[in-house]
Every structure is written in C-alpha cells, then in structure tokens.
Amino acid sequence: MNWFYIEGVLILAGINIIAVLGLSLLTGFTGLFSFGHAGFMAIGAYSAVYFGERMGLPFAVSVVAGGLVAGLVSLFIGRLTLKLKGDYFCIATLGFGEAIRLVLDNVQVFGGARGWPGIPLKVDLVTVTIFNIVGILFLMFLINSRHGRSMIAVREEELAAKVIGIDTYRYKVISLFISAVYAGIAGGLLGYYLTFLQPKLFGLQKSTEYTIMVIFGGIGSISGSVLAAFILTVLPEMLRSFAVWRFVIYGAAVIFIMIARPQGLMGGKEITLKGIAGILGIPGRNRKTARSGEV
Amino acid sequence: MNQILQQLINGFSIGSVYALMAVGYSLVYSIMNFSNFAHGGVIMLGAYFGFFFITLFKMPFWVAFIGAGICSMLVAVLVERMAYKPLRARNAPFLYFMISAMGASMFIENFVIATIGPTFRTYPQIFPAEPFSLGGIYVGRLDMMMFLISAVSLIALVYFIECTKLGKAIQATAFNPRASALMGINTDSVILTVFGLGGFLAGIAGVLFGMKYTVYPQIGFITIKSFIAAVFGGLGSLPGAVIGSFILGIVETMVSGYIMSQYRDLISFSLLILILVFKPMGLMGKSVEDKA
DSSP, X not given: OOHHHHHHHHHHHHXXXXXXXXXXXXIIITOOOOSOHHHHHHHHHHHHHIIIIISOOOHHHHHHHHHHHHHHHHHHHHHXXXXXXXXXXXXXXXXXXXXXXXXXXXXXXXXGGGOBOOOOOOOOHHHHHHHHHHHHHHHHHHHTSHHHHHHHHHHHOHHHHHHTTOOHHHHHHHHHHHHHHHHHHHHHXXXXXXXXXXXXXXXXXXXXXXXXXXXXXXXXXXXHHHHHHHHHHHHHHHGGGGTTHHHHHHHHXXXXXXXXXXXXXXXXXXXXXXXXXXXXXXXXXXXXXXOOSOO | OXXXXXXXXXXXXXXXHHHHHHHHHHHHHHHHOSOOTTXXXXXXXXXHHHHHHHHXXXXXXXXXXXXXXXXXXXXXXXXXIIIIHHHHHHTOOHHHHHHHHHHHHHHHHHXXXXXXXXXXBOOOOOSOSSOEEETTEEEOXXXXXXXXXXXXXXXXXXXXXXXXXXXXXXXHHHHOHHHHHHTTOOHHHHHHHHHHHHHHHHHHHHHHHHHHSOBOGGGGGGHHHHHHHHHHHOTTOHHHHHXXXXXXXXXXXXXXXXXXXXXXXXXXXXXXXXXXXHOTTTTTOOOOOOOO
C-alpha cells in the first residue's frame, strides 16, 4: 500500500463523487431516473480532451467547457425525452447512453473503439478536491434555493407542483442540464487522470454504478451521495483480494440494502456542522432538507 | 429482390427470439410496473444450462432445451422471492425494484464469472450447417428452428393467457391489481406464474442465442434489445412486444445487410429515441398516468 496507490483511489473516488453529485440532483432531488449518465461523461471527457489537446485551451477551462458541452447535449436530449413518463424515460436515457458510446466507437478522429491514448496526466488530488468543494457548495446552495425546492416538489408530487404554479418541465430540464454538466466535468477529469479514453469506459455499467451510489447514499441527501460514492469506490479496492467474488458480494449487497435499508445511508438527511456538534459524529439532530426516501 | 427476402427472413428469425425475451419482460412489466433488469441474467443462465446439459451431461437436444427452460424458470422465481418479494410486502416504489433488479443482475453475472469463468464457449453443432433452399432463398436450419420454436412458444403463451383460468387472472391483475385481489385472485401466485413464464421463455431464448452466437457471461446484455423492442411496442403490451421485436429484428438485419454492421446497434438506439419522441407510449402501449 504505497501512497501512489492510495492517491489514485482517492482521485477516482473524487471523480466519482462529482458524477454522483450530478446524478443525485437528477435522481435524488428531482426524481428522474437516468441510465445514460455515462453518455454525458463520455461527451464531457472527449470534448475536454479535444479542447485541451487539439485546441490548446488550459486544463481547467477545457474541463469546464467539456462539462458545458455535455450540458448542451442534455438540453437537446431533455427536449426529446423529458416529457416521457417513468420507465420510458429510463429506457430512453439508456438508449441515449449506449448510442453515444457507439457513436464514439465509430468516430476515427477520437481513436474509435481502440481509444485515445497519450493524454497528459493533469489531474492530482488537489485539483479533484477543488472541483469537489466547488461542486458540493454549488449543489448545497442550489438545493436550498427556490429552484432547489421546486425540484424537490417535482419529485414529491408532480401534479401538485404543477398546480401551485411550478413549471415542472422547465425544472426537469434545468436539473438534467446541471447534472449533465457535473457528469461531463467528471468525465473530463477522468480522461486527464487515466491519460487514456475509450468508449468502453462509458458503458451502461458505469451509469448503473452511479445510480446505485445515489440510492445507496439515500435519495435526497448530498452528504449521503458523497459518502456513498466514496465508500463504493474504496470498498471494491479493499476487497481486491476477493478478486472476482467482490462483484458478487456487491450485487448481493445492493439487493440487501434495498430490502433492509431502502432509505440508504443517510435517509434524506444531511450531515451538518450543527448535527456533528450536537451528538459527536452520530447523525441525530440533523436538519432535514427533505422528506426521506420515497420517490 | 431475393436478397431483400433473404434479409427479411433472417430478420424474422432474430426478431422471433427477441420476441421470446421481450414478452417475458413485458409480462413482468404489465403486472409489476418496473423494468426487470435481472431478465438478462436469466437469459444468460439459460444459455449456460443448455450448454452444460448438452456437453457435460450428453442430453439429447430437446431434453436439454426444455431442461434449460425449466432451470431458468426456477432461477427467475428464486430472484422474485429473494429480491422483489420483500419489497412488494412493503409496497416500495418502483425505483427500489429496479435497483434490486440491477443488484440481482450484477450478482448473477458475476457469480457465473466467478464460478464458471469468463471464457467464451460454443455449442456443438446441433442442426446441420448447410441451409435448405426455398424457391431460390436459402434459409439456415438453425434460423428456421429459431423461428419455429419461438412461434410455437408464443402461440402457447397466447393460448395460456387467453384460455386458461390462470391466464385470465394474469390479465385481470395487469388491468387492476387491487380490484383483482379483492375479487379473490391470489396476486402472489399470479406474480410467481408471470416470473416463471418469463423465466422459461428467457431460458429457451438464451439457448437459441447461445447456439446462434456463443455463450459468455455478458450475453445477458442482449436483453437491452428486448427492452427496446418492448418500448417500441409499448411497455406492458404483449402484442406490442412481439411486433416491436420483429421490427427491431428486421431493422437490424437490414442495417447490417445494406449499411454497415457497426451501425446496427446505433441505429436501433436512435430509432428507440425517435419512436419515443413521436409515440411516447410506444406503438400499442396503454397510456399510463403518473404512477405516484
């Protein structure tokens, strides 16, 4: 266990946290279920690396620009799919994510299915931490704003939200946009950390993994999402000695959580300074931002 | 002209196997209102059961075929008991069912990787390779069998659902679970039946796919095709699922035949999004209002 390895795991955890934060806004706070987030990540990753390496933009600018490109694509996709209900939306996003992967497989400029090697390593723990802090703060302010509350209203009861004058469609679009930007930024960071991009990285498995992280952390909890992304990135690393069996355990654990603790780690609550001060370390007097769990 | 007919026949044969998968998925959807992501795992296990029954136990093909279907049925029922029943008891929202299904699918796939290994395996040749000709069109024997087996299974399924008491109970539960439960229909046994039927069809679809291509732990990925087919037709509608499967099968073979096989999946996925844009409930889906 040298530091290089630990740092690597932490960086990956940080990147996952950013992607999960975005998905948390969409799934946890707006109640939309996406299986296409790996697609947004792929768009962000490839455009960030394109901006950075082919157009020579500075690292931070290209990563953010990559996120924005993913966001723009999400506006288009959102227009097409956000009017769909429940599972139709899920399957549509699933189709979108896979379509993006297959497009990238065939675009020879980006290396096609063989991938894009030789990207310089520009991501370290400090960069990821900065991106994380900005991401968490932005999401916190957003959730506690009027807009965030409107999104929660969409999740809780769409019809009622409409009745009191919330433009539910608009808030769904905004939520999808922001979460796609997060996914895109996470993708860009991943590209600059792995120094190699391949469409295969952004398959359905990745989207599923992030959705599981959001649910594991608890619907409607930012700190839950952060914790879950961290734990679920680090845990498989610690279970490495079990080799192939760890994913069997992982699958069983997901079912177990759904059955035994469906509200997830945090159950819609947040870790706050007040809560920590109140009962040292034990989440007891936490402020509730949203009613737990049920979407 | 002949070539088009040829492709059409290939499309029908692939589409019929998609239909076997899509129907099972759609049945579960019509009763439980969630996407059963564990369906792919059952298909994959079916392919493996068939493979080992034939190679290891030297069973005759038809025994192995039915045996694989029955074993997959048991797996599907087991998944229902372990992963969904506790959630049903609690009236959990559909989201939890989906996550639980993803967990089950991950469990099954990786369990196979851990125990049997990730290698590709090929079925021994069961039907003679040389195709027979039908007025200038060549039809592979395996393709022919795929189509016939699927057609017979689908007809049997329709008979079961339309003409038996249990089938009527399934229809009633799909229409309104609460009211049918109040009328004395045992929802629990209906759900078990539906998973059993879906599992059986998934198992034999797995064997057919295993014979056509190869067997490997990720073969369950093919269910995505059945999701697409079911969405084409409208979720929860059985005729819709069958029609959607044939459309998908034909589009796929046409794209591979006339455009480029790399674009096959890409075009199916784009078609999925397009259909949803113009017909948000699929071709034959009932319009669902918000499920709260």
